[in-house]
Amino acid sequence: MASDKVKQVNDADFDSIVKSEQPTLVDFWAPWCGPCKAIGPVIEDLAAEYEGKVTIAKMNVDDNPVTPGKFGIRAIPTLIIFKDGEVVDQITGSVGKSQLIDLINKAG
Amino acid sequence: MTNKQMTIKDHYELIILGGGPAGLSAGLYAARARLDHLMIEKAAPGGQVLLTDWVDNYPGFPEGISGFDLVEKMAEHARRFDLNILAAEVTRVDLSNEKRKILHLAEGNTVSCDSLIICTGASANTLNIPGELELRGKGVSYCGTCDAPFYRNMHVAVAGGGNTAIQEAVYLTKFASRVTVIHRRDELRATKIIQELAFANEKIDFIWNSQITSIEGETGVERLNLLAKDGSTSTLDVEGIFVLIGVTPNNTALPLDLLKAGKGGFIPVDIETRTTVPGVMAAGDICDKDVRQIVNAAGEGAVAVLAAENYIQGTK
Numbered sequence: 001m002a003s004d005k006v007k008q009v010n011d012a013d014f015d016s017i018v019k020s021e022q023p024t025l026v027d028f029w030a031p032w033c034g035p036c037k038a039i040g041p042v043i044e045d046l047a048a049e050y051e052g053k054v055t056i057a058k059m060n061v062d063d064n065p066v067t068p069g070k071f072g073i074r075a076i077p078t079l080i081i082f083k084d085g086e087v088v089d090q091i092t093g094s095v096g097k098s099q100l101i102d103l104i105n106k107a108g
Numbered sequence: 109m110t111n112k113q114m115t116i117k118d119h120y121e122l123i124i125l126g127g128g129p130a131g132l133s134a135g136l137y138a139a140r141a142r143l144d145h146l147m148i149e150k151a152a153p154g155g156q157v158l159l160t161d162w163v164d165n166y167p168g169f170p171e172g173i174s175g176f177d178l179v180e181k182m183a184e185h186a187r188r189f190d191l192n193i194l195a196a197e198v199t200r201v202d203l204s205n206e207k208r209k210i211l212h213l214a215e216g217n218t219v220s221c222d223s224l225i226i227c228t229g230a231s232a233n234t235l236n237i238p239g240e241l242e243l244r245g246k247g248v249s250y251c252g253t254c255d256a257p258f259y260r261n262m263h264v265a266v267a268g269g270g271n272t273a274i275q276e277a278v279y280l281t282k283f284a285s286r287v288t289v290i291h292r293r294d295e296l297r298a299t300k301i302i303q304e305l306a307f308a309n310e311k312i313d314f315i316w317n318s319q320i321t322s323i324e325g326e327t328g329v330e331r332l333n334l335l336a337k338d339g340s341t342s343t344l345d346v347e348g349i350f351v352l353i354g355v356t357p358n359n360t361a362l363p364l365d366l367l368k369a370g371k372g373g374f375i376p377v378d379i380e381t382r383t384t385v386p387g388v389m390a391a392g393d394i395c396d397k398d399v400r401q402i403v404n405a406a407g408e409g410a411v412a413v414l415a416a417e418n419y420i421q422g423t424k
Binding site: 030032033034035036037038039040041042045062072073074075076077078090092093094096097098 | 150151152153154157158159160175176195197199214244245246247248249250251253254255257258259327328348
């Protein structure tokens with residue numbers, strides 16, 4: 001039940017999206033990862049709440065090998081908050097919504 | 109799917125805190141009994157089972173079932189009876205007033221209940237050694253099922269000797285070229301059938317009587333420093349370390365004094381799952397007990413609802 005408010009990113013358009021004006025939270029996930037599915041609804045919530053302020057995006061690491069490699073991602077879910085194309089901070093594991101809000105606020 | 113549009117009342121007869129197997133089973137019993145109930149779960153239901161690749165010992169699934177599918181079925185089962193699920197984080201549980209147990213939510217509001225079932229479960233223990241936090245997600249993992257595919261043809265280590273550690277070591281061999289199990293003792297705690305699988309697997313080797321003292325690496329894990337019982341030290345070059353050394357209770361929101369939390373912060377309960385606070389039950393991995401299996405978590409969830417019903421009826 002993917003929300004259309006969550007932006008699906010891939011290796012090809014990743015750079016242009018994280019370099020855009022508003023901060024971007026990227027959720028690196030895969031279909032075989034249980035905890036990734038567990039935080040899915042939280043990501044969709046955040047996409048609705050931060051619409052127009054922060055881009056909330058998801059990248060499937062199975063379909064996109066380049067970007068996760070570039071950021072040294074070897075565990076999922078990993079969530080990275082970007083500002084002006086730069087990594088501000090990141091978090092790994094299925095964390096609660098308040099921790100993700102804290103992460104997003106670091107780009108504020 | 110969680111149901112966030114649902115209107116939340118101020119008060120319920122029964123609140124179930126947590127949506128792993130214990131909570132989902134409690135939810136099934138509560139919803140089917142038509143109790144005035146609410147389940148609160150911070151993410152989607154599932155709990156630690158979501159970290160399990162394959163469940164081979166849950167009755168009724170003779171072929172085995174993936175952890176994800178099992179909790180999906182549990183959730184689907186409870187939803188069939190209209191389980192009310194709220195996706196929210198509880199920051200504090202106030203049990204000082206027996207008549208009205210109050211749960212403080214991260215969003216600032218509160219919700220209260222006559223009876224509470226605590227099913228907050230447990231999370232993976234950490235090693236608490238240098239490098240672990242810094243390299244978390246960059247070679248340090250707590251979930252083989254989640255992260256094994258990142259280690260295709262690499263050498264990884266597993267810390268631990270229990271069921272989870274050894275089962276995950278076997279799973280990791282599907283991807284990694286070599287899996288080294290590092291264990292503090294000279295024998296495994298894992299069930300015999302899991303041990304046999306591990307000993308028969310030529311990709312798995314063992315370093316006994318040793319602990320990891322630090323994890324090193326620049327952008328990702330490169331090596332582990334080990335200390336053996338005899339005092340000798342060594343270094344092991346690996347690209348990943350899976351830390352699977354037991355669990356710690358998810359109890360930060362709970363009043364541990366009132367609940368008389370015992371060793372390590374787990375909650376003591378009687379055979380009816382009752383805690384020391386009247387009307388408060390606990391089920392699943394949060395309980396102070398020796399056996400932490402999906403099947404007894406689910407069983408305790410059912411018992412807890414029956415205990416809650418008795419309590420609620422007794423107070424009317």
